[in-house]
């Protein structure tokens with residue numbers, strides 16, 4: 001299903017008299033009207049180009065939007081045993097060839113990250129993580145008073161797996177974000193396999209978390225799921241998000257894959273949020289629409305090559321990214337870059353210590369958005 005943006009907007013029903021949701025109250029709200037007309041322009045979501053949250057500039061595929069529209073009906077009044085949640089769980093399980101109890105759904109993978117730190121870390125069971133990496137696990141460890149062993153990225157902005165393994169003896173949890181946020185860098189299945197085995201050989205009670213939130217953007221020749229490790233080792237679990245390549249950040253849905261005992265421990269330690277019926281049907285449709293996912297991956301690669309190339313022309317290097325964000329070395333504090341871009345209504349990423357003095361994370365929006373953003377980068381960074 002290779003469709004043009006114009007075709008996408010048309011088939012998704014934007015701009016029709018019926019509108020996206022069809023409820024007159026929602027349609028007439030100023031926020032909704034603004035969002036729809038901005039989508040038409042292809043840029044400036046509510047007056048700004050948001051390149052600071054790793055969300056989707058393109059939104060979900062047409063089939064997913066259609067499913068949300070179709071199931072927005074009286075059944076949303078029956079949400080305590082929501083339709084589509086068991087189907088989603090079964091569909092994910094069957095894709096990974098595991099029974100249903102090897103899949104745990106949550107209203108966003110953030111809950112799973114928080115819960116796993118609460119399940120496995122404590123005052124005498126440290127979290128091993130990277131710096132910079134996605135910070136929810138670290139933030140949760142801080143909240144519960146667990147020590148944090150943070151290993152800086154290596155010179156290629158990749159996780160320093162050997163150094164992380166070296167400090168993992170006695171740890172409660174080791175967090176490997178692959179692909180890594182914010183650097184976008186990846187490790188091969190062999191490298192992850194070796195690191196996980198080394199952690200568990202030295203420290204059999206430690207748990208290992210493989211965060212694969214961005215896997216659908218990765219080049220399969222360079223990075224693949226570590227799912228086989230969860231089948232072999234009870235102490236290994238994976239989390240995935242529907243917020244990235246499936247473009248459902250606003251629907252709040254993600255999942256974990258692990259052996260049932262591990263999922264019970266994670267679920268038992270913290271709330272998972274209820275998965276809403278519309279989120280489940282959206283996720284189910286997006287998960288099954290592999291053709292659109294492939295289109296999204298190709299489109300993101302096209303956009304990423306364009307932006308990385310433009311920054312290279314300006315003299316800035318970018319670590320090889322396998323995600324919908326990049327982390328270029330702009331040779332100045334990220335706060336400078338934010339201040340330079342924001343008067344032009346282009347909002348880029350926050351500080352990522354310890355690289356906040358040189359690197360700035362830029363999320364990738366649609367091609368239309370990034371063409372505007374690159375013009376701004378040329379103006380302020382050139």
Ligand SMILES: Cc1ncc(COP(=O)(O)O)c(C=O)c1O
Pocket residue numbers: 053054107108109110111134177180181211213214240241242243249252253254
């Ligand atoms: C690496 C990584 N993991 C997990 C998440 C959480 O995503 P969500 O709660 O939307 O599933 C994010 C969000 O940016 C992320 O970057």
